[in-house]
Each structure stands twice: as structure tokens, then as C-alpha cells.
Amino acid sequence: MSGLKLSPAADAAAGPALLWAACDASLPPAWDEARRLAALDTYAILDTPAERAFDDVVKLVASLCDAPVAVVSLVGGDRQFFKAEVGLGVRGTPVDMSICAHAILQSGLFVVPDTRLDPRFVNNPLVTGEPFLRFYAGAPLETPDGVPLGTLCVLDYQPRPAGLTPAQEFALTVLARQVMTQLELRRALLQREASERRFRQLADAMPQMVWSARPDGFHDYYNARWYAHTGMAPGSTDGEGWDEMFHPEDRAEAWGRWRHSLATGEPYEVEYRLRRADGAYRWTLGRAMPSRDDAGRIERWFGTCTDIEDIKRTEAALRLSEERLRLALSAAEMVGTFVWDVAADRITADAGYARLFSVDPARMAGGVPLGELLPAIHPEDLPAVTAAIAGSVESGGSYEAEYRLTQADGSLRWVVARGRCEHDAEGRPQRFPGVVVDITERKLAEEGQELLARELSHRIKNIFTVVGGMVSLSAMGASGEVRGFAGVLRKRLNALAAAHEYVRPHGPDNRPAEVETTLRGLLAALLAPYGAAEAGRLQLEGDDVPIGVKAATSLALILHELATNAAKYGALSSSEGRVAINGTRTGERFALVWQERGGPGIEGPPERRGFGTILAERGAITQLGGSIHHDWAPEGLTLRLDVPLGRLAH
Structure with a gap:
């Protein structure tokens, strides 16, 4: 393998993947540098302390190969880390000084008989300076899917033109596989400890008590909530210690179900009373499921304990309620x-x-x-x-x-x-x-009450008639002033009688179709004698509200006084005059506005208030709990009555 023209500095910048491209190999590796580094990270081996298992390997291979230097080298992105070494005295070097970075690009054993004669390493600082390395032989450390992580290598200060003997090459290759076996075991242990840590974090975060047991049923783990609920010291309920936490009456049932599940592998489920930290027993639902391997063998049991005391109490209360209902219905x-x-x-x-x-x-x-x-x-x-x-x-x-x-x-x-x-x-x-x-008895009682109310209403109506007659008789032969007073009093009594007739109880057979138990109905009854509605001089607009017996009396006096004054002095005293009445419901209050227009001009408020006006205002304040306001504008009176809705329904 020749033709590499990169300097050591260029080697560092290129990394193993580009080093491969500079070689004369015919095929590229079946991995890229990102994948290789990601695979190396899964072993979490870089910068870890020395371990005897790896130290023994380098000592053995150095002895077998009669080499002064032996290294377990793991090639990172910018450096190589020596997990174990003999003869170097350092834990790593930059990757631009690494011979192993070249070795991982090859398949199989990589041997350099004389580094001074190999253009790839002739300028390497470890060759040209201390420790003056002249010979290198390395076996790759490869993952199960063929990704190289580094090498197990031996080095010498003297060149070895003949390389290693076949026995030494075999030993180097076998021991490299042993290093990978140690790395795989180490990774498996690390992965298990990460898995167990996540399980414990998840179990401690759950609102239930969580436990696990070995295949033989030995309980060896409980989460934090178990110890918080029971008040027991950690580890005190391992094995069969959980048995003491159950109510004595429930232990036999719980043990029987647990033994059955252990024997059959069936899921475990049982209800029992579990002792809490304060000594109280609370109903608990226990469940467990087996975790099996690929062959179907049980590896562990994972279980939960759920407090169902509140559910039990609710069920008991529901059963009692249902029983009471059945008894009530039967009675x-x-x-x-x-x-x-x-x-x-x-x-x-x-x-x-x-x-x-x-x-x-x-x-x-x-x-x-x-x-x-x-x-x-x-x-x-x-x-x-x-x-x-x-x-x-x-x-x-x-x-x-x-x-x-x-x-x-x-x-x-x-x-x-x-x-x-x-x-x-x-x-x-x-x-x-x-x-x-x-509801037959209730209907009969209602009919009796209605009959009594109608009789009382009839008697009250007669009282209004008798009192009115007495007023008329008393005024006969009296002076004009007395007769005038009697006439006003009789009209007010008639207004009260009309209000009473409006709100009095009516049976289904004698309720007038035109009577409505609302403000508009009361207005229609009170203002009918003035004929304003028929003449189009009276307008009823806005919201309507229900009217009760007590409110009707006060409203009758107020409205009668307004209508009488309007007929004598206000809008209804003129053929062009008109009255607009508007109701507005806002939240829990009701406003009634009486507005007169088209009547004689007004110079201001009257010099004195009459008895009827005083009586109306007191009714608005004391009986209705509201307020009344007069606006004596030149174009006509505007009155605003503001009362709580609840008082109108009384």
C-alpha cells in the first residue's frame, strides 16, 4: 500500500475516512466515519480508568510477540485513546500521530515491518522522535457488524523485516477478539444499568406502589411510594417480608393466589388490606404480570399495589343507597x-x-x-x-x-x-x-288550596267594594272638599282592587284569557279606564317581567297616581298628548320609564307634593326596595322607577 502523499497534519484534518480515499485499496469500507464514531460512543469507553481485564491482555500479547510495546487503542475523531498499554506510559495521542488510524482502514491484520521505509509514517513524530517506533502490527477491534473501533497492536523499537510469526499473528488476532468480547460485556452491563435506572425513575414517578420479583417469587425491589406508604425501611420487605404488611385475615388468600401464579405463570390479581405507615389498614388491589424471554421462560415478575380504599367505601355507600332505594320503592x-x-x-x-x-x-x-x-x-x-x-x-x-x-x-x-x-x-x-x-294526594291538596285562595280572594274583593261604598255614603251631604277627597280615595281603592283582581288566584275555568300575570298585564288593567291605548296615545315597549301579589299593590298605587295626574294635568289631558312606558331588564334589576309628551308645557316641579305622590314614593322605596326619580322637563314628565327583579316577583 503506497502512494499516500498526505502530511501528518493533513492526516489529522482528513480523518480515517479520507485516509482510506488516499490509499490504493480497491474497495471503500462498508461504513462512514459518522457511523463509526456513533458506534464507538455506544461503548462509553473513552477516558475510562484502567481495568485489569484489558491490562492483562496487553501484557500477554507483548509477551507472546516479544514486543516492548502493546496497546489497546481506540480511535476517536481527533485522538486515539489507550484503554490499556505497556511500554508507552501515556493514555493517548493526537490522531495525526496514530498508526492505528490507518490500520482500521484495512481488513484483517495490519503489519508495518519498518516505519522508516513506509512513506505513510516516515515523518510520524513517534517514528522520528521518542520513542522511535520502527515496527507495528495491529489486529482490528470490530463490532459484530464489522465497524472498526481501534486495534490491539504491538510495536518495537527495531524493524522486523520478517514481521510476526504465524503463531504470534494468530495470538494477536485471537486476543483482539477477546478485547471486543470484554467491550461487548461492558456495554451490555452499562445498557442494563441505564435500563434499570430508567425503570426505577419511572416506577418512582408512578402514583402506585411498584414491585418486582425473581422467577421464583423472591421480592427484591419496591419503589419509593411503597416505602412512603408503608413506612417500612428499604429492604425490610424483601423476600417474604411483605407478608407481614397484609391484614391477618387476608394473608392466606394473597399467598394462595401468588403461589398459583408462580406455578402456572398466570397473571396475579388479589384484593387485600395493606397496613399503612400510621397502622391503619386500607384496601389495596395487587396485580402482577410475568416478563418472559424469547423462549417463553419467566425472567421477572412486575407488580403494582393500588390503594382502592376510597373505591371500596364508595361501593359500600352505593350498595347501601341502592338498598335504601329498593326499600323505599317497595314501601x-x-x-x-x-x-x-x-x-x-x-x-x-x-x-x-x-x-x-x-x-x-x-x-x-x-x-x-x-x-x-x-x-x-x-x-x-x-x-x-x-x-x-x-x-x-x-x-x-x-x-x-x-x-x-x-x-x-x-x-x-x-x-x-x-x-x-x-x-x-x-x-x-x-x-x-x-x-x-x-301525585294524586298532592293534586287534591292543591285543589283544596286553590279553592281556599279563591274564596279568600272573593272576600277581599268584597271588602274593597264595601269600603268603597262606605266612602261614598260618608261623603253624601258633605262639603265639596270632602266629596273631592272621597272621590280620590275611592279611585285609589279601585286601583288596588284592579291590582288584586289581576294577581288573585284563578282556576283553570275562570281565568280571563286577556289577563297576563306580568307588568304589561297590570298596566293594561290599570290604564284601561283612560282609553289611551285604544286611541293610540299609550305605548307599552321593552321587556316584560312577572309580578307578584305584594309588588302589584305598590305598583298599582304608583301607576294609578301617574295616570290620574296625566289625565288631569299632563299628556292625557290634551288630545295630542301621549304616554310611552318602557321596561328594561339589566342583570338582576328592572327599570320602568314613564314618559309624557305632547301635553301642556311644564314650568318646573310642582310647588307641593300631594298625598298620592308621597304614598307612591314610599311604596317604591319601602315595599319594592327601589328608587323613583322625576324629571320635570318643559316638554313633559319623565319618571324612572328602578327596582330589584326579585322584589317584583313577591
């Missing part, structure tokens, strides 16, 4: 639960449901079609019930309906039914669970 004969299989059209239900629909409980438990149950529903209620069912089936929304059921003896019972139709991933109706509750 309450007029409550029933059902499940409708929509696709199969089969309703299965408990005994309470069966009794309400007059069906044999045993047959109901087996399932009946929906159509068989519908005739029990009162004909007047059936359309609404079927529409509610169809709506839930179509949309998957909730279902609720009140209806009457005809009993076997011909009597009627009121029930309320609630449920929801469940759909599959494609939107098809599948399951429709629900409950039916007998």
Missing part, C-alpha cells in the same frame, strides 16, 4: 321505575309501576310493548303524553309529563313521569329510563 307502592328498550319496544318495570298501570308485576318485569300501556292514560291527556315521549326520543332531551291513569276499578290517579331517551354514537334511540310518581 311506597305508588312510585315506579321503568326502562324502555326503544329498538325492541319493550318496557320493563318494577312492581310499583305495574300497579299504577294495572299490569301483572311478573309480566311487567318480563317486558311489554309501549302500545299496551297507553290505553291506561286518560284520553284527554294522551296526546300531550305521546308528544312528550316522541320529543324525547327524537332529540334525546329530558321527558316530563303529568297525566291521569285509569285504574282497574275505574278510578283516576294523577301521576308525574320523568325520564330521558339515550342515543348511541350514530344518534339512534336505544334506552329510555324513567320514573313515575303518584
Whole structure:
């Protein structure tokens, strides 16, 4: 091999890959420099301390080859590292001084009989200066896939024209393979320690207790969470020490399951009570799986312990709740639960449901079609019930309906039914669970309460009439001033009566269709006598809100006073005048604005406030918890009433 024209400095810049290109070899290596260096890194061998296994090899090969120098050389990117050496006294040199960098470019044994006669090394500092090396023989250190890492080589201060003897060459080659065997073993150990370290880091990060055991079942590892949970010292539960951590009543079961898994290789799973660091026993789920080699033999067992105390308590509470529900349903004969299989059209239900629909409980438990149950529903209620069912089936929304059921003896019972139709991933109706509750007694009580309320309302209405009549009778023959006062009082009583009529209880048979239980309904009732709405002089705009009994009384006084003053002095006193009433709901408050326009001009606020105005303002503040503000603009009055929404509903 001749023809290399690179200087030592150029050798360093080129590296082994370019050194190959400068040789006269016919074929390039089956690797590149990046791959070679990456392979070398996997052994993590550079700059490691001396090790006896490698030192013994160089001593032996130096003796066998009768050489003063022997080296295990590993060629890096810019230097060569001597893992073991005899006769040099250094741990490495720059790559531009390396004969081994050339040796790894060859296949097989590389021998240089006389470095002074080889143009590749004639100017090498190790040849021209100390230690004046004249002979080199190196066997490559190659990975299993043929990538060279360095050489096992011998060197001499004298040239050897005849090279090595066949026995020496054989010994050098065999010992080079032994060096690679040591490197492979070392790498395997390192990889295992990296793998074990990652496993321990992962296991310690898990929220569970993790353990592992040898194939014979000997526990030799627990993660940090195990020791934190149990309070045991590290190593104290190795072997069979874990047995003492179990509740005495659970040990036999746990041991039996573990022995069965060891004998059969089947996964291990058992529930037991594990002692915590504070001495309390908590329910735990233990699981383990075997790890097998390529031949199917178990190498290790890996297991976990999961605290399931909270799950156990939840299950116990759920069982108790279910038992209570069953007892409650069995005691309450007029409550029933059902499940409708929509696709199969089969309703299965408990005994309470069966009794309400007059069906044999045993047959109901087996399932009946929906159509068989519908005739029990009162004909007047059936359309609404079927529409509610169809709506839930179509949309998957909730279902609720009140209806009457005809009993076997011909009597009627009121029930309320609630449920929801469940759909599959494609939107098809599948399951429709629900409950039916007998509300007959509640309905009867409500009817009694409504009857009483209507009677009380009737009596209150009569009181307004009697008081109004008494006022009229008292004013007869009195002075004009008294008659005027009586007239005002009678009108205010009429306003209160109108408000009461608006909010009083009405039955389904006597509620006027035009009456709405809202602010607009109250306004319509109070302002009807003035005819402003029919004449287009009254506008009701904006938001509407529900009105309660207490709020209606205060509002009636306020609105009556406004309407009366508008008719006497304001917008409604003129044919061109008009009143706009606007309601605005903002969050939890409501603002009512009364605005008059087109009436007589206003010079400013009135010099004195009348009794009605004072009464209205006090009602707004004390009864409604709000505020009232007057704006006496020349073009007309604007009044703003601001109250909490919650007070309006009282």
C-alpha cells in the first residue's frame, strides 16, 4: 500500500475516512466515519480508568510477540485513546500521530515491518522522535457488524523485516477478539444499568406502589411510594417480608393466589388490606404480570399495589343507597321505575309501576310493548303524553309529563313521569329510563288550596267594594272638599282592587284569557279606564317581567297616581298628548320609564307634593326596595322607577 502523499497534519484534518480515499485499496469500507464514531460512543469507553481485564491482555500479547510495546487503542475523531498499554506510559495521542488510524482502514491484520521505509509514517513524530517506533502490527477491534473501533497492536523499537510469526499473528488476532468480547460485556452491563435506572425513575414517578420479583417469587425491589406508604425501611420487605404488611385475615388468600401464579405463570390479581405507615389498614388491589424471554421462560415478575380504599367505601355507600332505594320503592307502592328498550319496544318495570298501570308485576318485569300501556292514560291527556315521549326520543332531551291513569276499578290517579331517551354514537334511540310518581294526594291538596285562595280572594274583593261604598255614603251631604277627597280615595281603592283582581288566584275555568300575570298585564288593567291605548296615545315597549301579589299593590298605587295626574294635568289631558312606558331588564334589576309628551308645557316641579305622590314614593322605596326619580322637563314628565327583579316577583 503506497502512494499516500498526505502530511501528518493533513492526516489529522482528513480523518480515517479520507485516509482510506488516499490509499490504493480497491474497495471503500462498508461504513462512514459518522457511523463509526456513533458506534464507538455506544461503548462509553473513552477516558475510562484502567481495568485489569484489558491490562492483562496487553501484557500477554507483548509477551507472546516479544514486543516492548502493546496497546489497546481506540480511535476517536481527533485522538486515539489507550484503554490499556505497556511500554508507552501515556493514555493517548493526537490522531495525526496514530498508526492505528490507518490500520482500521484495512481488513484483517495490519503489519508495518519498518516505519522508516513506509512513506505513510516516515515523518510520524513517534517514528522520528521518542520513542522511535520502527515496527507495528495491529489486529482490528470490530463490532459484530464489522465497524472498526481501534486495534490491539504491538510495536518495537527495531524493524522486523520478517514481521510476526504465524503463531504470534494468530495470538494477536485471537486476543483482539477477546478485547471486543470484554467491550461487548461492558456495554451490555452499562445498557442494563441505564435500563434499570430508567425503570426505577419511572416506577418512582408512578402514583402506585411498584414491585418486582425473581422467577421464583423472591421480592427484591419496591419503589419509593411503597416505602412512603408503608413506612417500612428499604429492604425490610424483601423476600417474604411483605407478608407481614397484609391484614391477618387476608394473608392466606394473597399467598394462595401468588403461589398459583408462580406455578402456572398466570397473571396475579388479589384484593387485600395493606397496613399503612400510621397502622391503619386500607384496601389495596395487587396485580402482577410475568416478563418472559424469547423462549417463553419467566425472567421477572412486575407488580403494582393500588390503594382502592376510597373505591371500596364508595361501593359500600352505593350498595347501601341502592338498598335504601329498593326499600323505599317497595314501601311506597305508588312510585315506579321503568326502562324502555326503544329498538325492541319493550318496557320493563318494577312492581310499583305495574300497579299504577294495572299490569301483572311478573309480566311487567318480563317486558311489554309501549302500545299496551297507553290505553291506561286518560284520553284527554294522551296526546300531550305521546308528544312528550316522541320529543324525547327524537332529540334525546329530558321527558316530563303529568297525566291521569285509569285504574282497574275505574278510578283516576294523577301521576308525574320523568325520564330521558339515550342515543348511541350514530344518534339512534336505544334506552329510555324513567320514573313515575303518584301525585294524586298532592293534586287534591292543591285543589283544596286553590279553592281556599279563591274564596279568600272573593272576600277581599268584597271588602274593597264595601269600603268603597262606605266612602261614598260618608261623603253624601258633605262639603265639596270632602266629596273631592272621597272621590280620590275611592279611585285609589279601585286601583288596588284592579291590582288584586289581576294577581288573585284563578282556576283553570275562570281565568280571563286577556289577563297576563306580568307588568304589561297590570298596566293594561290599570290604564284601561283612560282609553289611551285604544286611541293610540299609550305605548307599552321593552321587556316584560312577572309580578307578584305584594309588588302589584305598590305598583298599582304608583301607576294609578301617574295616570290620574296625566289625565288631569299632563299628556292625557290634551288630545295630542301621549304616554310611552318602557321596561328594561339589566342583570338582576328592572327599570320602568314613564314618559309624557305632547301635553301642556311644564314650568318646573310642582310647588307641593300631594298625598298620592308621597304614598307612591314610599311604596317604591319601602315595599319594592327601589328608587323613583322625576324629571320635570318643559316638554313633559319623565319618571324612572328602578327596582330589584326579585322584589317584583313577591
